[in-house]
Amino acid sequence: MxxxxxxxxxxxxxxxxxxxxxxxxxxxxxxxxxxxxxxxxxxxxxxxxxxxxxxxPNYFDFSGTSLYISDMDSTLINIECIDEIADFANIKSQIADITERAMDGELNFDLALIERVGLLEGLNVEVLERVYKDRLQINPGGKELINFLKSKSIKIGLVSGGFTYFTEQLSKDSGLDYSLANTLSIKDEKLTGKINGPIVNATAKADFVLELCEINSVSTDSVIVAGDGANDLEMMDIAGLSVAYHAKPKVIKQANVVINYAGLDKIMDFFDD
Ligand SMILES: [Mg+2]
Incomplete structure (x- = not known):
């Protein structure tokens, strides 16, 4: 049946x-x-x-899961942060085009990120706060999902090929347990156009899933991972259950569960209560 x-x-x-x-x-x-x-x-x-x-999915035990790991941009939140930052440099369409192709899996993620961040050189850091305060919203049903996961004592990890400024603020404001993203290099209150440290790409996202499984002493088979872009495919591949949320065609094709129309709260429908 x-x-x-x-x-x-x-x-x-x-x-x-x-x-x-x-x-x-x-x-x-x-x-x-x-x-x-x-x-x-x-x-x-x-x-x-x-x-x-x-x-x-009869192969996944929803009552036995204790870790939910989500991509940030266009999955947990409504925007691609880098596109909105670029708006303050009047290059949103140029950057958004590269973002779109990177998320579709047409471009090498690292090179596409380096190129886009380079174009942001010289922007004042205050634009980050403006993007966070004025433009960034949790996607529909996201707050309900977060509260639900917390009520089930399921830990929440946020992982992003975007930037720590946003993952850390959002984790703090929403009470999430773990986060990982790229660190924008800043000098004299301006973006230098560079990234500090290693790039959080598809492999780094998957490594983060493995690391959180180890920290929590759980098997990857028991983890739920949600994403929307090509750089989420590696982490989705190793998780017990993968969710494609309003995702790119490649991601929809690979995911165990697909949400294309409704909100993130629909993930709660799988739990038996
Ligand atoms: Mg995304």
Whole structure:
């Protein structure tokens, strides 16, 4: 028996899908479950109804997870911070184009980051605060998800190919447990256009997952990882459960769970309560 998590309360659509796979409907507080013996192609339904459906992964023990690790930009938060910083140098479209291609996996991450950070040279550091205060928001359902994970004593790690200024502020303000990102080099209150220390790329993100598993003495099989870009694929690959959140096509293709339309709170639907 398979269970389809229908991340919506639209009972009519759920009934349609259920009829198509001779399923049985079970209403839950936040969503509807469809139990069926058949395997159906969820991609077609996602596109037809513009809503989220996933199989309940029977290989993953949601009650046994104690670590949730999320990418930051465009996953936990609504923006790509580097694009917004670039706006203050009037080069947002130029930078955003490189970001987009890097996240699609078309460009080498390190080179694309070095190039973009180089273009920010000379900007006053106060723009970082303006981006954080005026533009950065947690994505819909993110606060509910964070509170839920905390209520389950699940530790939360934030990892980003972006910058420590944002991961550290956000971790502090939201009470997250761990964070890792790139450190922007600053001299005389201005960005130097360089990064201090090693670049947090796809491999560094995966290493961070391994490190947090070791610190918490848990297996990677029990970890949930969420991301949206090509630089999240390595860490998603080693996690017990990977979530693609409003993600790039390559990421959607590899992820165990796909959320394309609704908010981050839909991740809570998989937990059995
Ligand atoms: Mg991202």
């Amino acid at each position: 398979n269970t389809i998590i229908f991340h919506s309360q639209d009972i009519e659509i759920a009934r349609n899908i259920s009829r198509g796979c001779s399923g049985e409907i079970e209403s839950r507080k936040s969503h509807i479950r469809i139990h069926t013996n058949q395997l159906v192609d969820l991609t077609t339904y996602r596109e037809e109804y513009k809503l989220d459906l996933n199989y309940l």
